[in-house]
Amino acid sequence: MVFELVQDFSAALQAMPQGHPKARMLRLVEEALRRDIHFIVRHPTTLFQCLWNTCWWYDCPEAAAHYIVPEGGWRETPPWSLPGPKLCDLLAAWRSDREDATPGSARPPSTSAPPRSPSSGATKGRSWLWPFRPKAAAS
Secondary structure (H helix, E strand, O other): OHHHHHHHHHHHHHHOOOOOOOHHHHHHHHHHHHHHHHHHHHOHHHHHHHHHHHHHHHHOHHHHHHEOOOOOOOOOOOHHHOOOOOHHHHHHHHHHHHHHHOOOOOOOOOOOOOOEOOOOOHHHOOEOOOOOOEOOOOO
16 A cells, blocks of 8 residues: 555656756655655555655754754755745644544654664765755753
């Protein structure tokens, strides 16, 4: 069922007109699903939790506080500063819809730092969806 969901996202992206304002967001959700697909297959009830933990931090305003601005500034605009639809807003709407449908089902959002990809390694300081260096965690 989860693999089919990823295929549906891929098909939707292929059918979407190039330059569609939500294509970037759809591509990021697809990437997040692919990142956690094997875990979600084993634990299907964690779908929303995985998407929240991975996607919300991508462009939420709070993410900026967890990243160091490089000398000379950003090479590219960080996601939280880009105009247009925000992935964090989509996730917040999904969370609200889920809470309305099943009160008590949506846990409070995580306040920990943005997640990093296991493949990038925490020591490299790169998160999975964008190449910005996170601030060091407080000891």
